Structures are given as C-alpha cells and as structure tokens.
Amino acid sequence: MRYLTARKRAEGKGAAGTGTEHFWYMKMSGVGLALIIPVFLVTFGRAIGGTREEVLATFAHPAMAILTGLVIFFGLRHFAGGAQTMIEDYTHGSTRRALVIFTTILSYGLIATGLFALAKIAL
C-alpha cells in the first residue's frame, strides 16, 4: 500500500480508471496508420488480381511483409478501439460487455491469422 491519498490515486484517471489512454491510443495508431496506409493501398491494389506466384512474391518481399504486418496489426487494433467507442455509445449492460469482448476477440483473431499467413509467405 502506497501512502497516497484517495484523491491523488484517482486524479486524472476519470470514470474508467484509465484516464485518456483509449483516446491517446486512437490518436497514436491513427497517425501511424496515416503514414503507411497510402503506400499500402497502392502496393496492395497492384498485388490483387495477380496469379498466386505473383502474390506470394509480392508479400514475400521484406518491406511489403513488414508494411502489411503493421497495417494488419495497427489497423485492426485501431478498428477495435473505434468499434468499442461505437458500442459504448449505443448499448448498455451485458450487451455492451459482450459486444466489446466479441470485437476484441475478432480483432486479435484476424491479427493472428493475418500475421500467420504473412509469416508463412515471407519466411
């Protein structure tokens, strides 16, 4: 037990107890995605429509594998954060908790699947 007053422990954390973490994560991931999304859109757009050999060659390139991995990870974490905000705006109670859990699981599930596929292609 630290010698802190109750007020000091609560200060700046708000009702959720985590302060502005969520808000700040959305900003950080948003700025990060803004830097890489334009490149991804063009490179991915060029890859789609090719034969399997061409697609594998594209995503086996280190730069493309790293870029795609970053887009998948931060894109889906950014999605989960935004979707959670939407869920919290429109639903309450158990429905809210169930939907937030579902969204989080969906996000991590897609991240794991995407990274597995990339690893299999690139390594």
Added chain:
Amino acid sequence: MAESTEVERPLSPHLQIYRPQMTSISSILTRITGNALIVAAFLIVWWLLAAATSESYFATADAVLTSWFGDLVMTLSLWAVWYHYLAGLRHLYFDAGKGLEIETAERLGWACIIGSVVLTVITLFLV
C-alpha cells in the same frame, strides 16, 4: 462498470429532430466508414491466408475478391479508407483546438467528402 436501476430521463433532441448538417453527416460518415472497413480487413486476411495455404484455396478466395462483387466491396472500401483518413486528419486538427468555427468545420467536411473521392480515383489510376 456499476449499473444503476433504469430511470426515465428526458431525452435531448436527437437525430430525428435535427436537420442533417455537414458537421453531423461528416462525423457519422467517419464512424460508418471506420467500422465498415472490417469487411475489407476480413476479406484481405482471408485472401492472404488462402495464398499462404494452397493453389485451390487461393483460387476460391481470389475468385471472390476479384469478382464484380469483390471489386465493388474493395472500391467502396478504398473510398472508405480515404474518407476515414481525411476525417481523421480533420480530427487531429480539431483536437489542436483549431478549425472549430462552424463555417470552417463545414468547409473541412466538404474537403473530406470531395477529397476522398478524388484520392479514390487517383489510387484507382495508380493500381
């Protein structure tokens, strides 16, 4: 999350009362585009997994993504990314305490809508 018992409270005027405005429409479009992009994310991850797995699995996923329906979903998603992108930049600007005058905010809303269409067309030319 502590939930208190349901109390009947007066509601403030809501969507059905307000006339659609550029500020509200551009805001709700940000939410719709951001959340709708899960469809594209799902398809892309599936397509990558199929490519990593086998020739026949890739043929299936690729047929879906490159069908007319896949093209439609991907093109709409491309617009959604660009809209969400510009709206996100606008939010960063708003967060800095700038551009909040009604006229400026409305002009920025139009910039997001027109800019996203222009960027979508440019991207389609580049790919």
